[in-house]
Amino acid sequence: MPKLSVRTELLVAFAALAVLAMLPAFTSSKALVDFVIRAAAFGLFATSLNLLVGYGGMVSFGHGLFFGLGAYSFGLLMQRTGLPIPVAFALTLVISALSGLVIGAICVRLKEIYFAFVTLAFQMLLHSLIVSWVPLTGGDQGLLGGIPRPTFFGVNLANHIHLYMTSAVLLVVGLLLMRQIAQSPFGYTLRMIRDNPGRTSFLGVNVFRTKLTAFVLAGVFASAGGTIMSLFVSSAYPDFAYWTMSGEAIFIIMLGGTSTFLGPMVGTVVLLLLNDVVTRITPHYGLVLGIVILLFALGLRKGITDFIVEWFDDRRTARITAADAEEGAR
Amino acid sequence: MNPDALLTCFASSACLVTQVTSGFIIGMLLFLVAVGLTLIFGVLKVVNFTHGAFYMLGAYFAFTAYGLTGSFVAALAAAAVGTGLLGVVFERWFISRVYGGNVLMQLLVCYGFILIFDDVVRIVWGAEFRSMGMPDAFMLPPFIVAGGVIPAYYLFLIVCGLVIAAGLGMGLSRTRLGKTIRAASHNPDMVSALGINTGLLYACVFGFGGLLAGLAGGLAAPVRSLTSGMGFSILIESFIVTVIGGMGSILGALVGAILIGLIRTFGTLGFPLFTEGLMYLFMAVVLIAKPTGLFGKDIA
Numbered sequence: 001m002p003k004l005s006v007r008t009e010l011l012v013a014f015a016a017l018a019v020l021a022m023l024p025a026f027t028s029s030k031a032l033v034d035f036v037i038r039a040a041a042f043g044l045f046a047t048s049l050n051l052l053v054g055y056g057g058m059v060s061f062g063h064g065l066f067f068g069l070g071a072y073s074f075g076l077l078m079q080r081t082g083l084p085i086p087v088a089f090a091l092t093l094v095i096s097a098l099s100g101l102v103i104g105a106i107c108v109r110l111k112e113i114y115f116a117f118v119t120l121a122f123q124m125l126l127h128s129l130i131v132s133w134v135p136l137t138g139g140d141q142g143l144l145g146g147i148p149r150p151t152f153f154g155v156n157l158a159n160h161i162h163l164y165m166t167s168a169v170l171l172v173v174g175l176l177l178m179r180q181i182a183q184s185p186f187g188y189t190l191r192m193i194r195d196n197p198g199r200t201s202f203l204g205v206n207v208f209r210t211k212l213t214a215f216v217l218a219g220v221f222a223s224a225g226g227t228i229m230s231l232f233v234s235s236a237y238p239d240f241a242y243w244t245m246s247g248e249a250i251f252i253i254m255l256g257g258t259s260t261f262l263g264p265m266v267g268t269v270v271l272l273l274l275n276d277v278v279t280r281i282t283p284h285y286g287l288v289l290g291i292v293i294l295l296f297a298l299g300l301r302k303g304i305t306d307f308i309v310e311w312f313d314d315r316r317t318a319r320i321t322a323a324d325a326e327e328g329a330r
Numbered sequence: 331m332n333p334d335a336l337l338t339c340f341a342s343s344a345c346l347v348t349q350v351t352s353g354f355i356i357g358m359l360l361f362l363v364a365v366g367l368t369l370i371f372g373v374l375k376v377v378n379f380t381h382g383a384f385y386m387l388g389a390y391f392a393f394t395a396y397g398l399t400g401s402f403v404a405a406l407a408a409a410a411v412g413t414g415l416l417g418v419v420f421e422r423w424f425i426s427r428v429y430g431g432n433v434l435m436q437l438l439v440c441y442g443f444i445l446i447f448d449d450v451v452r453i454v455w456g457a458e459f460r461s462m463g464m465p466d467a468f469m470l471p472p473f474i475v476a477g478g479v480i481p482a483y484y485l486f487l488i489v490c491g492l493v494i495a496a497g498l499g500m501g502l503s504r505t506r507l508g509k510t511i512r513a514a515s516h517n518p519d520m521v522s523a524l525g526i527n528t529g530l531l532y533a534c535v536f537g538f539g540g541l542l543a544g545l546a547g548g549l550a551a552p553v554r555s556l557t558s559g560m561g562f563s564i565l566i567e568s569f570i571v572t573v574i575g576g577m578g579s580i581l582g583a584l585v586g587a588i589l590i591g592l593i594r595t596f597g598t599l600g601f602p603l604f605t606e607g608l609m610y611l612f613m614a615v616v617l618i619a620k621p622t623g624l625f626g627k628d629i630a
Contacts, residue, residue: 121610125606133603254438291442
């Protein structure tokens with residue numbers, strides 16, 4: 001992966017945002033606008049998981065916890081306190097960071113499969129709390145009565161286009177921040193821990209603290225995704241915190257590819273498209289999705305962007321060998 | 331929160347007997363699922379996230395066999411044999427392809443299969459709740475112990491669970507197969523070099539684990555309502571059991587399962603809203619105090 005300068009990345013992000021901003025001017029399709037909002041929510045969620053899985057080698061099977069936590073914290077704060085949206089959003093991120101700190105402190109010491117299912121257990125704890133604490137959360141019905149969306153700084157999130165723009169900005173800013181984290185010395189320390197934790201610790205790095213920081217950061221970005229989702233549906237449902245959410249996120253990053261930063265984003269778009277097509281054709285969504293997952297996991301064994309990167313690498317190698325051969329012939 | 335109910339129950343022997351028995355039957359069903367999970371993990375080093383689906387399929391197999399033959403023995407046999415065979419096929423064709431530490435792929439394959447199994451159950455048996463009903467043989471007057479009521483079937487379940495636990499413990503420590511299995515869990519390459527077909531052994535262990543889960547499903551069918559997705563909650567609980575008891579330990583699975591069963595029944599009395607939370611809390615405490623579980627060796 002070529003290392004781009006921060007300025008180039010800012011330019012790319014700005015260009016992406018400009019394209020997204022102009023989209024509603026060219027199309028009046030509500031479905032497309034909706035699609036981008038959903039992609040923003042899931043994209044932040046999946047990319048944050050890849051921060052753990054791809055960069056840190058920590059396969060969390062409970063990342064949906066933060067998605068659900070974000071949606072419920074934000075929804076409840078808006079319903080119960082009447083705070084302005086930016087304040088409630090910031091508080092949601094703080095709540096997720098604190099929860100991530102506590103849960104992470106218990107989980108990140110554990111290895112591989114233990115880590116995977118203890119994170120899963122914590123997610124199911126949140127799910128069972130949501131389902132059983134009916135007076136607060138509305139139980140199975142989700143947060144009832146909608147989430148109030150008072151205007152702030154002239155932004156009215158009840159307006160579809162305003163919500164779309166806010167989601168797009170959150171997505172691009174979130175991705176840019178995560179990209180900076182991944183490219184920072186911290187990000188490289190994380191990769192080093194993934195590849196050789198023993199050696200990293202010999203070099204004087206506090207492995208536990210680095211992993212915990214990654215866990216908290218990933219949780220914060222995932223809860224931002226959950227917040228977008230709760231704004232989009234104007235509610236929050238127990239399904240947001242259900243284990244299938246984590247399973248889906250794992251499939252998304254595998255589908256897109258864990259070795260590139262934008263892989264999870266590609267995976268998100270592809271899975272959402274697949275989702276829309278399959279649910280239109282058949283009621284047996286699980287059956288079809290399950291078979292697709294098996295095809296990828298047992299057949300291809302790689303994500304979409306992994307194939308693209310490999311193709312470029314192969315071409316470059318081929319070009320170099322060809323040039324070498326030419327030189328040799330001369 | 332209702333700690334008063336808990337205290338009243340502790341003061342009455344009738345209530346204690348009833349609660350402890352229902353704690354034990356939850357514990358026995360959990361044990362049968364968890365012990366397969368722990369056995370498979372001990373030998374294959376794979377956490378079978380589809381284990382709950384085997385439990386669910388066992389329950390549905392028993393439901394259908396009971397409906398066809400009217401015999402509870404046939405129902406249990408169908409549950410055990412059906413899921414056992416499924417386990418062997420599943421291990422040979424799918425799980426064996428993702429051995430070797432790639433947790434991401436293992437999770438994905440299992441996730442895919444859970445989705446498929448749940449949907450297949452909905453297609454074959456319908457989306458609504460099913461119930462098998464109590465077999466005639468157990469339509470007996472309940473036993474009364476110290477004022478507490480114990481249905482005959484509960485007693486049967488508890489005895490079944492304890493017999494299987496004892497049999498497993500003896501089998502693993504005394505028989506040749508048991509010794510081979512224990513050897514394979516320590517050093518599969520050496521076992522293979524000694525001329526033992528480890529692939530076959532792995533398939534057997536996985537099939538046996540599936541069989542136990544299916545049997546648990548069959549045993550649960552008369553006292554639980556059947557629905558697609560019933561496997562996932564028991565899967566999470568049996569994970570908690572194995573974390574508490576220690577991965578790879580049969581005694582740990584038994585003790586952990588009974589503890590969770592008792593926490594569930596007494597938790598329902600004292601903290602109805604936080605029953606599930608209590609289990610997770612207990613797990614977190616064990617993890618912090620002894621990360622390898624109560625009876626676990628240092629394999630985590």
